[in-house]
């Protein structure tokens with residue numbers, strides 16, 4: 234009996250390449266974007282249709298990734314990321330959560346549009362309980378373009394997701410050889426391949442399939458987060474909207490968002506999150522009506538100081554610290570799934 238079993242085990246093992254046992258298992262979750270785009274000609278680097286190429290074609294176009302890991306693909310969505318709503322964001326999070334809970338999955342790559350990849354990455358860093366690498370990757374040029382950046386970005390993202398050194402680093406965005414932290418990376422150039430930056434710098438860089446690390450995230454994420462996708466029901470988060478600060482503002486946008494049901498409004502203020510004196514009364518009325526005011530800034534670097542030019546303690550307002558308006562919107566929506574208390578919400582903005 235024992236001899237039969239040994240023979241069977243040996244013959245089965247010969248069917249599976251030994252190399253497969255040595256490699257981690259990485260799942261690529263495709264959602265659309267330019268990395269799956271198609272242009273009319275190879276010289277169309279910015280004129281194309283996003284979200285056209287299916288995941289299997291993306292993977293087959295870079296066969297070298299199979300040397301890095303046992304890679305499989307899932308087509309979760311096929312949309313341009315500016316069109317992602319709470320429904321798609323929650324669906325991506327639930328699918329990624331299911332994948333990382335599988336012992337057979339060692340890492341996840343998500344192909345995504347560049348326009349809102351920073352929001353998706355930040356959301357996943359707040360709601361997924363795992364220390365497995367989750368790497369979002371995109372491209373600024375479609376695969377049909379000369380010097381397309383997608384294939385090498387995808388190769389590098391798979392290398393990162395397959396790397397044991399990436400465990401516990403949090404959710405990352407891999408773009409243009411850069412390894413960026415979900416919480417502080419942002420799309421800062423809208424037409425070049427070096428589009429993504431962080432004012433606190435990259436976590437590291439990845440070259441020829443090998444990651445090199447230079448810093449870690451100082452804030453809470455994934456297993457250290459108080460949020461969990463499994464505790465979020467339905468297809469919508471509490472409604473939060475953003476108003477962009479400028480000169481000669483009107484209060485109408487804030488009031489329209491309140492009427493639409495916003496539970497918090499991110500004021501993307503000038504300078505250090507400044508509020509025009511003729512807008513302050515409207516924001517104070519909204520705060521009194523139960524709409525949480527959160528001051529962020531339209532300025533890309535630095536962070537909003539509490540009680541600097543605005544008496545936040547007196548008004549009951551929250552400051553977004555270094556989170557840009559679109560990241561502040563994500564954290565505010567999650568905070569509101571747990572509390573409406575301004576002091577508690579402010580704590581969350583200090584900690585995440």
Ligand code: DGL
Nearest residue numbers: 266267313314346347348
């Ligand atoms: N429509 C944009 C998006 O899907 C294209 C930008 C890109 O993916 O690079 O985010």
